Amino acid sequence: MFCIHLVDDEKNLNEILSMYLQKEGWEVRSFLNGETALQAIQDHPHLWILDIMLPDIDGYHLLRRIKEESPRVPVIFISARDEVLDRIMGLELGSDDYLPKPFSPRELVIRARRVLERVYQQNESKSFHLHPYVLDESKRLIKKEQELLELTSKEFDLALLFAKNQGQALSREQIIAHIWGADYVGTDRAVDDLVRRLRKKLPELRIETLYGFGYRMVFQ
Known part of the structure; x- marks a missing residue:
């Protein structure tokens, strides 16, 4: 079973996204701010889904800390700011995908599945x-x-x-x-x-x- 850590300070959206991800059979742990997420970095989940705009620390700082601890763990950035600079910075810091808000929860599930398959798939490339x-x-x-x-x-x-x-x-x-x-x-x-x-x-x-x-x- 894949373990996913979701970080988003919008409580309702966090709950909805968690529900959709759990329906895929994944274990989901959600966080409403960056500080509590920082304490869970050593849990080594299979995937992080991070909001850039957090009330305490931003997603970029959190991404740096995640990559210091687990360089190979995949990360999907989500953000209400659909700006080229955000995309570029996220990619340069090691994110695997970027999804601007608003988006369909189903699209996030599809992107998460593809990232997980790409990173952890053991079969030979087709x-x-x-x-x-x-x-x-x-x-x-x-x-x-x-x-x-x-x-x-x-x-x-x-x-x-x-x-x-x-x-x-x-x-x-x-x-x-x-x-x-x-x-x-x-x-x-x-x-x-x-x-x-x-x-x-x-x-x-x-x-x-x-x-x-x-x-x-x-x-x-």
Whole structure:
């Protein structure tokens, strides 16, 4: 069983997120401030989920202390400030993911699961060859020859979804459920925008538009 430490000073949100994480069968210990979380660093959980804005110490200081004690433990940052500087600082300090508020609790569960699988998965990496690209599922990398290509988390998830379903028609509803989760609230235009961005970054993928339905990636 995975053990997760959740740090967020919003009591209601903390309780909701804890409930969603526990439903996955994970052991969750929650904290409402940084000082109490500091005392639990030596518990060595499998994953930390940290709010940047805390009432006493900020998440950056807490992240530094966590990495000093357990350099390999993964960390997901959450924050009401969706700023580029926050993302960059978090990554530079060793965070594995960044989720701006507001977000769906289900999205956090999905991201947590992916981080846990990536860090603790014992199986060999599975690769998909989408000529001229090679997609590594476990490492969440995509290459063209020896060049590493940069994709956002959702762009990678979409490429992986297409890779696992080559030749199959995927409706916009299916894509939304897989990428954003069943709790997604919004229009299916988000799918079209995500596909557009993926086509721009990976122009040699053969993604067909199925008008009035969705998309399909044909065999490479």
